[in-house]
Amino acid sequence: KSTEATHLENKLAEELARFEKANDDNLTLAVGAITSGRAALAQAKVADGLGGASAAIEALDAVEKSLETIKIEENKAPAEKLLAAGKEKRQALRADALVLRACSTMHRDEGDALKAASDDLATAKELAPELADVLVAQGDLLVLQGKLQDGLSQYGQAVDKAPKSLPAHLGRVRAQWLLESFQDLFPTVGAALSLLDSVELAAD
Numbered sequence: 299k300s301t302e303a304t305h306l307e308n309k310l311a312e313e314l315a316r317f318e319k320a321n322d323d324n325l326t327l328a329v330g331a332i333t334s335g336r337a338a339l340a341q342a343k344v345a346d347g348l349g350g351a352s353a354a355i356e357a358l359d360a361v362e363k364s365l366e367t368i369k370i371e372e373n374k375a376p377a378e379k380l381l382a383a384g385k386e387k388r389q390a391l392r393a394d395a396l397v398l399r400a401c402s403t404m405h406r407d408e409g410d411a412l413k414a415a416s417d418d419l420a421t422a423k424e425l426a427p428e429l430a431d432v433l434v435a436q437g438d439l440l441v442l443q444g445k446l447q448d449g450l451s452q453y454g455q456a457v458d459k460a461p462k463s464l465p466a467h468l469g470r471v472r473a474q475w476l477l478e479s480f481q482d483l484f485p486t487v488g489a490a491l492s493l494l495d496s497v498e499l500a501a502d
Contacts, residue, residue, distance in 0.1 A: 314373050318380060321361045325384075328354040328391050335398045344402050351399035358392050393426035397435050404439050415439055430460035437469045441476065449473045464493055 335350020361381075368377045396418040404415035416439060422432045437452035450473035456466035467490035474483040 310370055310373055313368065313370055314376060314380075317364060317368060317373070317377055320367070321364055321380075321384075324357040324360045324364075325388070325391070328357040328395065331357065332391070332394050332398055335402070339398065339402055344405050347398060347402035351395050351402060354395035354398070355392065358388055358395065361388060389425040390429070393422040393429050393432065396422040396425070397429070397431050401435050401438065404442055412439065412443060428459060430456045430463045430466060433459065434463065434465045434469055437466075437473070441469075441473055446473050446477050450477065462493060462496075464490065467493055 331350045331353035333350075335347045335354070338346030338350060361384075365374070365377055365381065368374050400415040400418040400422070403411050403418065405411075415435075419432060419436050419439065422429070423436075426432065433452050433456035437449040437456065440446075440449035440452060450470060453466050453469035453473060456463055457470065460466060467486065470486045471483065471490055474480075474486055
């Protein structure tokens with residue numbers, strides 16, 4: 299093998315390695331931003347929740363545009379293959395980021411906040427239709443809009459998809475309480491408390 303051929307192989311390998319590392323770093327950044335954003339939102343730090351969502355979406359956008367960094371023609375097909383292999387994971391992460399942004403946005407005192415949150419959740423549902431968090435967030439949004447029965451239905455769908463989702467069970471409790479559906483409320487509270495006990499036992 300000639301020195302020139304070896305040099306080309308090295309250049310190909312180096313560019314592809316940089317491509318993979320940059321994308322891995324951005325995916326790690328996205329996961330971290332979503333995690334920190336959720337923690338912030340749980341403490342009612344809406345701006346930090348939005349910041350986490352924005353940082354995650356920016357990192358995911360960088361991955362989607364990463365083919366532009368490939369300059370050597372022979373690397374384009376392998377790079378495309380690598381991107382295709384991680385598509386499902388990126389879609390799930392983007393759905394998580396959109397849910398986080400929607401949950402943060404819907405609590406902002408702005409005229410178009412609920413519409414913006416609704417749009418984000420619709421996109422998230424297209425990306426990850428099996429994600430229970432999307433249904434829970436849609437339930438929260440509907441309750442904020444005063445559509446209690448519709449919200450209750452969304453929480454019910456979330457429980458069906460993820461029976462161990464505590465937010466889904468608590469959403470049902472809240473909606474039934476607001477609907478004054480007390481006959482249904484007690485078994486729902488019981489299910490939520492049972493799940494909470496199991497979560498606490500697992501933590502211990």
